[in-house]
Amino acid sequence: MSLLQIRDLKVHFPVSRGGLFRSEKRLVRAVDGVDLEVFPGETLGLVGESGCGKSTLARAIVQLIEPTAGEIFIEGRPLAGISPSKLKTERKQFQMVFQNPFSSLNPRLTVADIIAEPLKALTNMNKKQRWNRVQELMELMNLNPKFLLRYPHEFSGGQRQRINIARALAVSPKLVVLDEPVSALDVSIQAQIINLLQDLQKKMNLAYLFIAHDLSVVKTLSHRVAVMYLGKVVEVAKTENLYHSPQHPYTKALLSAVPIPDPKKERERRRIPLSGEIPSPIDLPKGCSFHPRCPVAEGICRRDPPVLEEKVGGQQASCHLVPQDLTVETGRGG
Amino acid sequence: MGLLEVRNLSVEFHTDEGIVRPVDSLSYELEKGEVLGIVGESGSGKSVSCLALMGLLPTPPARIPQGEIFLEGQDILKWSPGKRRQMRGKDISMIFQDPFTSLNPYLKISTQLMEVMEFHGNYSRAEAKRRSLDMLERLGVPDPETRFKSYPHQLSGGLKQRIMIAMSLLLKPKILIADEPTTALDVTIQAQILDLLKEINEKEGTAIIMITHDLGVVAGLCDRVQVMYGGRLVERASTEDLFYRTQHPYTQGLLDSIPSLESRVGDRLQPIMGSPPDLTRLGDFCAFSMRCGRVTEECRAKRPRMQRVSDDSSHEFECYHPLQDEEPESKRSGGGS
Ligand SMILES: Nc1ncnc2c1ncn2[C@@H]1O[C@H](COP(=O)(O)OP(=O)(O)OP(=O)(O)O)[C@@H](O)[C@H]1O
Numbered sequence: 293m294s295l296l297q298i299r300d301l302k303v304h305f306p307v308s309r310g311g312l313f314r315s316e317k318r319l320v321r322a323v324d325g326v327d328l329e330v331f332p333g334e335t336l337g338l339v340g341e342s343g344c345g346k347s348t349l350a351r352a353i354v355q356l357i358e359p360t361a362g363e364i365f366i367e368g369r370p371l372a373g374i375s376p377s378k379l380k381t382e383r384k385q386f387q388m389v390f391q392n393p394f395s396s397l398n399p400r401l402t403v404a405d406i407i408a409e410p411l412k413a414l415t416n417m418n419k420k421q422r423w424n425r426v427q428e429l430m431e432l433m434n435l436n437p438k439f440l441l442r443y444p445h446e447f448s449g450g451q452r453q454r455i456n457i458a459r460a461l462a463v464s465p466k467l468v469v470l471d472e473p474v475s476a477l478d479v480s481i482q483a484q485i486i487n488l489l490q491d492l493q494k495k496m497n498l499a500y501l502f503i504a505h506d507l508s509v510v511k512t513l514s515h516r517v518a519v520m521y522l523g524k525v526v527e528v529a530k531t532e533n534l535y536h537s538p539q540h541p542y543t544k545a546l547l548s549a550v551p552i553p554d555p556k557k558e559r560e561r562r563r564i565p566l567s568g569e570i571p572s573p574i575d576l577p578k579g580c581s582f583h584p585r586c587p588v589a590e591g592i593c594r595r596d597p598p599v600l601e602e603k604v605g606g607q608q609a610s611c612h613l614v615p616q617d618l619t620v621e622t623g624r625g626g
Numbered sequence: 627m628g629l630l631e632v633r634n635l636s637v638e639f640h641t642d643e644g645i646v647r648p649v650d651s652l653s654y655e656l657e658k659g660e661v662l663g664i665v666g667e668s669g670s671g672k673s674v675s676c677l678a679l680m681g682l683l684p685t686p687p688a689r690i691p692q693g694e695i696f697l698e699g700q701d702i703l704k705w706s707p708g709k710r711r712q713m714r715g716k717d718i719s720m721i722f723q724d725p726f727t728s729l730n731p732y733l734k735i736s737t738q739l740m741e742v743m744e745f746h747g748n749y750s751r752a753e754a755k756r757r758s759l760d761m762l763e764r765l766g767v768p769d770p771e772t773r774f775k776s777y778p779h780q781l782s783g784g785l786k787q788r789i790m791i792a793m794s795l796l797l798k799p800k801i802l803i804a805d806e807p808t809t810a811l812d813v814t815i816q817a818q819i820l821d822l823l824k825e826i827n828e829k830e831g832t833a834i835i836m837i838t839h840d841l842g843v844v845a846g847l848c849d850r851v852q853v854m855y856g857g858r859l860v861e862r863a864s865t866e867d868l869f870y871r872t873q874h875p876y877t878q879g880l881l882d883s884i885p886s887l888e889s890r891v892g893d894r895l896q897p898i899m900g901s902p903p904d905l906t907r908l909g910d911f912c913a914f915s916m917r918c919g920r921v922t923e924e925c926r927a928k929r930p931r932m933q934r935v936s937d938d939s940s941h942e943f944e945c946y947h948p949l950q951d952e953e954p955e956s957k958r959s960g961g962g963s
Pocket residue numbers: 305306307320321322340341342343344345346347348349391573779780781782783784785810811812
């Protein structure tokens with residue numbers, strides 16, 4: 293059974309666009325109908341355009357924002373409408389590491405207090421037990437224990453992010469939602485953390501929803517990868533398939549834009565340029581929301597929104613121009 | 627004399643554990659129109675050294691015990707706070723690593739962007755608005771008019787980052803310090819912004835200091851690179867020399883840590899062993915010696931001096947046992963496949 297299941301999840305934010313003579317209320321469709329599953333012990337990588345709704349989706353999953361519509365299940369149990377005490381237990385299962393290594397640490401708390409926060413809120417550990425657990429976590433994260441009584445502003449970006457990860461792991465969750473956890477780190481510490489995340493996953497059968505922009509990092513960690521564009525998942529597949537035979541034109545463009553750490557290769561690299569204006573999640577284009585920038589768009593793309601469906605080659609994509617795998621579609625039936 | 631010259635710059639913080647010296651006798655130059663990359667470990671003083679340039683270090687706890695910073699021949703450390711403030715944005719501007727706390731949460735984006743222009747220039751409100759919107763458009767911000775009226779919390783990380791980039795480019799500075807400008811962005815937008823930086827560098831001659839952990843970005847954009855470790859510069863070279871004729875073991879360690887697009891799930895990466903140096907305990911020895919596979923007594927006894935690969939080379943490193951001593955042609959060079 294899946295550890296996390298999301299069905300047709302939507303998160304819309306009302307905003308006002310004030311003109312000189314009129315002010316209209318409008319909706320930012322940050323997450324606009326997402327279906328996803330994460331299985332125990334697996335890593336699902338989540339990539340996509342800046343602003344496409346990855347962090348919003350993550351926040352909805354860990355109950356920091358109320359979804360506008362849709363359902364979230366933990367091990368098959370619906371999250372909607374459960375009692376506050378139940379919610380407390382359920383929250384222990386899902387922890388999150390925030391994108392922002394700077395403001396997500398309370399500047400008035402010491403590192404020890406920060407890491408102990410979830411232990412205090414969600415467990416019955418006494419002070420001594422909490423202190424021991426915090427020590428253990430500092431070691432795990434390769435942080436000098438003498439930092440424990442210092443304050444966040446005294447740390448570099450990389451050090452702060454390790455404190456964040458330590459905090460998320462404190463209550464031994466089953467799923468950790470990691471929102472760009474290594475993008476602030478140097479490549480050596482990044483490598484340490486990726487190895488560490490892999491070790492922890494094996495040891496504790498942890499599942500990760502791993503959000504990142506670095507597609508090489510995503511490849512190393514993820515069993516499956518989902519690609520988002522403007523509030524929707526446009527492709528989801530096993531990692532090898534997605535990287536070797538991307539189906540959706542946005543996935544193709546994304547992969548072609550990955551910088552290569554080799555000057556000669558990098559300067560010769562051809563990327564698929566995406567021209568055209570990036571649409572806003574307020575004024576979603578008709579048809580496929582990628583069509584204004586899609587290098588291969590046709591008439592149907594401007595008219596009808598595509599759906600996420602099984603394509604030949606065994607992955608799901610939402611694109612009119614990628615042939616559908618009819619055998620799978622008929623076999624599923626509901 | 628170059629556009630910018632930093633000489634023996636040190637920065638200290640006074641903390642409860644003693645004096646931390648995240649920047650230790652740093653010297654370098656930046657020519658007009660050049661793109662200089664700074665890479666190195668987290669906490670090695672990349673941001674702090676640039677904040678010192680900008681005159682934005684909190685003093686106390688920070689202190690600059692020694693050093694000079696020449697901007698077109700004038701030592702800006704001797705300037706009055708007022709003159710430094712005039713310098714910021716106009717002569718040197720900085721895209722901060724932390725777009726989240728550097729935007730004021732209580733002010734609309736429009737106010738923050740236009741403030742920059744009104745402080746420095748003789749721009750009318752309408753002109754300031756037009757130029758701000760124009761810049762947001764060049765940076766690929768969708769629906770700039772609406773974003774203009776937003777507050778920071780209503781924007782995604784990537785959008786906030788682009789607002790910061792717009793702010794730093796509005797006054798056409800001579801030097802742009804970009805501290806991790808694209809880490810919060812997806813690679814297609816990153817590519818677009820790097821193209822824009824390249825264009826501004828080529829057309830307007832803006833010199834760029836690019837601080838980044840992404841060695842792919844360095845490979846594509848930078849003319850020269852300097853590598854920092856423990857507050858010190860340990861290697862500097864042209865981009866090609868740094869990648870293909872690596873000298874310092876720390877630089878090699880960085881290159882070896884990079885995950886590859888060819889990797890498979892579960893592959894182990896190869897980080898540098900050990901942990902970062904304690905900045906309160908650095909002295910007259912190689913800061914990397916505790917983690918280095920090539921360490922000898924010499925490394926622990928005396929800090930190596932910066933030396934050149936050969937007399938006519940600009941490739942310099944601080945190491946007694948550089949890699950190219952044994953390997954005449956690096957295995958990384960060629961790039962055949
Ligand atoms: N509180 C809010 N009010 C209005 N709009 C919001 C709010 N929070 C997010 N948004 C908008 O929702 C969209 C999705 O934002 P989100 O932060 O989820 O993107 P993201 O995929 O995480 O992007 P990034 O890669 O840049 O971090 C963006 O257009 C953003 O401006």
